[in-house]
Amino acid sequence: MIAMLLFQWRLPQASNFAPMVDRLFDFILWFSIISFLIIVVGMVFFLFKYWRKKIPEDKSAYITGHTKTEMSVAFFLLVVVMVIFYWGWIDYKAMKTAPEDALEINVIARQWLWQFQYADGKMLTNELVVPKDKPVSLIMTSQDVLHSFYVPDFRIKQDVLPKMYTNVWFVANKTGPYQVFCAEYCGTSHSQMLAKVKVLEPDDFEQWQMTGELPEGMETKVAPAEASAAVSGAAASTQGEPLAEKGKTLFSNKGCTACHSVTGAAGVGPTLKGLFGHPVELVDGQKVNVDENYIRQSITEPQSNMVKGFQPIMPTFKGQLSEEEINALISFIKSLK
Ligand code: HEC
Ligand SMILES: [Cu+2]
Incomplete structure (x- = not known):
């Protein structure tokens, strides 16, 4: 358990963005840890070194300031902040521009479920099926209030707004089901507004597109009859004519x-x-x-x-x-x- 916490405290990295986001996160985290140590260790060191008991008569000199030191610390921190800003900006730009050949899927959010509308007419509820290693672009809107599409394992989170479209894209690079959350408080059943992204091998994805069958271990769990999809987070799918x-x-x-x-x-x-x-x-x-x-x-x-x-x-x-x-x-x- 402790070993798990020590070595596996990070979420799985299941998309192209995950290592990117984690690198910047690690940089900020380690910079903070090291700064913290330098400051605290320095403080404790000087606390003991200049303990009054040791040098009873001497009064320490009254220092009003040291412009050079202050300016260099401020400048150094400015450089660090600019590095973080520039780094974040580059990553943000990459996350905002979906490649031309991305597979486009429409997402409609509403209280309290997710609908995924495919170009071929498939409409899935609380279940998004995508191929591995291919860019997928989501064009999202809400039927009612603000929601937010959040897949922690992909490191993507994007607000979903009524009356307009917002976009998010990713390349999923590991097969498996991943959890989708709504990350914007949207009413009574907000916490039930859950969906799964199912990442399939490209062959399995093609198979699914033709027959609607998911590979073993990925099958949709059928919800109990009494529970309606709207409140149980249950999945469902229908096939209509192409969009x-x-x-x-x-x-x-x-x-x-x-x-x-x-x-x-x-x-x-x-x-x-x-x-x-x-x-x-x-x-x-x-x-x-x-x-x-x-x-x-x-x-x-x-x-x-x-x-x-x-x-x-x-x-x-x-x-x-x-x-x-x-x-x-x-x-x-x-x-x-
Ligand atoms: C009574 C005539 C009329 C009807 C009916 C109509 N439109 Fe229009 N539409 C126009 C006119 C005139 C413009 C250009 C002026 C404007 O921007 O409103 C326009 C502009 C547009 C534009 C922007 C076009 C551009 O070149 O930027 C789109 C898109 C559009 N309509 C879609 C639709 C759709 C979809 C429907 C049916 C649901 C529809 N329209 C029904 C007359 C109509
Ligand atoms: Cu929501």
């Missing part, structure tokens, strides 16, 4: 086709062909890059980012589309290369 297909159907059912072409021809509204990932000029002359958040905002609050050269006639679809449906529409618009 972009679903989006295409919605696009005509919701009447988007009346104003938007997907072929490149401008209509009452701008064409949505080749929109994603490109800059758009707004009425105020501002140029913005089209990402998931931009499209989401265009659909729910069309007048908040008016495209230059068009009239403010797009009706708002706020409250008329579920998070799943907005994800599907975005997936469809993304596919219009």
Whole structure:
């Protein structure tokens, strides 16, 4: 037990970010330990060395300050803080920019469960299945309040907000199930808002995508019938049509086709062909890059980012589309290369 504490006090390192985060953590930890020792040992040493009893008559000199020493200590500490800042900034940048070829999965958080929506139409509850050694990018939003997606073994934690998307990515490099927590207090059953990330060998992942079967030891535990998924942290999965297909159907059912072409021809509204990932000029002359958040905002609050050269006639679809449906529409618009 003590040996475990001494040698295994660190959490498992199961993603590309884990060694990175731990290195910086170790640096700060050891710097603090060494500084602490230098200060405390020095203090105790001088305490005994200048004990009054030993030199009864002498009074110590009254020192008002020593600019050189003070400035060099301050400068040294400034350098250390800058090193920590720069180091953290580099790591942070790496954690913020997902590679282009990442597998994208939509995450919808709500009181009190996690839903994972795959491009092929799979929808999992409280269970995220990913391949080993491949970058996975999560595009996350919340249906109600603030949540936070936290996987300690991956060293990732990202707030999940209503009305917008936040992103986190990782490469899981060890197979196995890992615990997901919600790290933002979100109401009564916050502590039950649990999920598992299941990291599979690439072959097993392909197999799972086709058949829905998980390899031995990774099977989903079926929840007792009376416990609903919403409060028990139980997992469930369904297979629907591919996300972009679903989006295409919605696009005509919701009447988007009346104003938007997907072929490149401008209509009452701008064409949505080749929109994603490109800059758009707004009425105020501002140029913005089209990402998931931009499209989401265009659909729910069309007048908040008016495209230059068009009239403010797009009706708002706020409250008329579920998070799943907005994800599907975005997936469809993304596919219009
Ligand atoms: C009545 C016509 C109309 C309908 C219906 C309509 N839109 Fe629009 N839409 C517009 C106009 C006009 C603009 C450009 C002005 C603006 O930004 O609001 C626009 C802008 C957009 C943009 C930003 C385009 C860009 O080039 O930046 C997106 C994305 C969008 N609409 C998606 C949709 C979706 C999805 C639907 C269906 C759920 C829809 N629209 C329904 C008229 C419409
Ligand atoms: Cu939560």
